[in-house]
Amino acid sequence: MNVIVKIRNMVNQCLSWLCSILFMLLVVIGTYQIVVRYLFNTPSTVSEELLTYGFTWMALLASALVFGKREHMRMGFLADKISGTKRRILEIFIELLILFFVSVVMVYGGIQIVKLTMSQMTASLGVSMGVIYLAVLISGIVIVIYSILNILDLCLNSGNMDSERAFDEMQLHNKQLSEEEIEQSQKILKETEEV
Secondary structure (H helix, E strand, C coil): CHHHHHHHHHHHHHHHHHHHHHHHHHHHHHHHHHHHHHCCCCCCHHHHHHHHHHHHHHHHHHHHHHHHCCCCCCCCCCHHHCCHHHHHHHHHHHHHHHHHHHHHHHHHHHHHHHHHHCCCECCCCCCEHHHHHHHHHHHHHHHHHHHHHHHHHHHHCCCCCHHHHHHHHHHHHHHHHHHHHHHHHHHHHHHHHHC
């Protein structure tokens, strides 16, 4: 079990650092582009392409990171109404669907698009477009790894996965908020009655 946590933490840390470095580079390149364009009136096409492709890489890697941390948006109409073994089975089924979709679209599709565009070059940078599309493939592979880790975690951990704990904590927090709101409303009602 600790192996799953160690692998997940290692991938999370690598992606966090990579996304942070990419973001810092994007800020520096963006600032350079603004200075060169508005102060020196000589726009840079190289920085424009670097920003576009750098943002693409950062967005895809960050989406894989968010998926791995299970902080992505989800619609839990059914999952939120059930618990225990039924919920674990549903979570495993969802993870299998994600695994299938990502394997077909991002991994297989990523391989195909990289092969197809490897001979095309970008206009300003002269870099192969296959390198740009490699972000889809790498992001897909990382999401597949996370999905496998999630399935293993669900199978080995009796369903006590982070998302279930987070949901239970969220329900408890909402219940506490509701109780606090009721108390505040009652205080306001008493104050208005006294006046």
